[in-house]
Amino acid sequence: MPEPHTLGLFVLAALVLVLIPGPGVLYIVARSVDQGRRAGLLSVLGVGGGNMVQVLWAALGLSAxxxxxxxxxDVLRYAGAAYLVWLGLMRLRAPDEAIAGAVTETPTVPRGRIIGQGVLVAALNPKTAVFFVAFLPQFIDPAQGSVALQALGSVFVALALCTDALYALASGTLADRFRGRAGARVARASKYGTAAVYMALGAATAATGVRRR
Incomplete structure (x- = not known):
């Protein structure tokens, strides 16, 4: 484990980074707006699990x-992009009964599936892999190796879980207020808006790194 001073610097730097909305936060907010706070918080758990997968990849050298x-x-980014676009298309195909379910804040998708989708969204994000390779080693003594990397990675994921949960609660609460006033109309609009966000994130993921060549 890093020295307390190093750990403190890491926590401060990590807090700045996790507070800045990224693709994972946009995914969580879209889910929270579309299906309520519970679905949003389940997505937070899924994204956190996917980020832990990324930490393990970094420790094993796969992120490098x-x-x-x-x-x-390219394989990772196209797989992630295709999955996000597929989620958007599935949301567009959701029946009207699923839209009505969103008004009651009852997840219309099974809880396990919501978590699993969050895991895949985060685990298939190549920018996260590159981020861990670039960011974590700055706070790690090479002699401590992968153990310190996993420890700091876990701290980062825990901080991200806290801030992501705040985004889910805030966006889900705000959406609930609008749904309470306009009902199915807002729920239907959130369905199409969520699908658009998923597909836009997929397009952005596919475009990531184009300039690397």
Whole structure:
């Protein structure tokens, strides 16, 4: 484990980074607006799990491979982009009964599936892999190796879970107020808005790193 002074600097730097909305936060906010706070918080758990997968990849050296290999980077980003676009298309195909369910804040997708989707969204994000390779080693003594990397990575994921939960609660609460006033009309609009966000995130993920070549 890093020295207390180093750990303190890391926490401060990590807090600045996790407070800045990224693709994971946008995914969580979209889910919270569309299906309520419970679904949003379940997505937070999923994204946190996916980020832990990224930490393990970094500890095993797989993230370094993604960062250094154009082929590995492209495979991961296209897989992530395709998955996000698929989520958007599935949301567009959701029946009207599912839209009505969102008004009651009851997740219309099984809880396990919501968490699993969050895991995949985070685990297939190549920018997260590159981020861990670039950010975490700055606070790690090389002699401590992967153990320190996993420890700091876990701290980062825990901080992200806290801030992501705040985003989910805030956006879900705000959306609930609008749904309470306009009912199904707002729920239907959130359905199409969420689908658009998923597909836009997919397009952005596919475009990530184009300039690397």
């Amino acid at each position: 491979l993604v960062a250094s290999s154009a082929l590995a980077f």
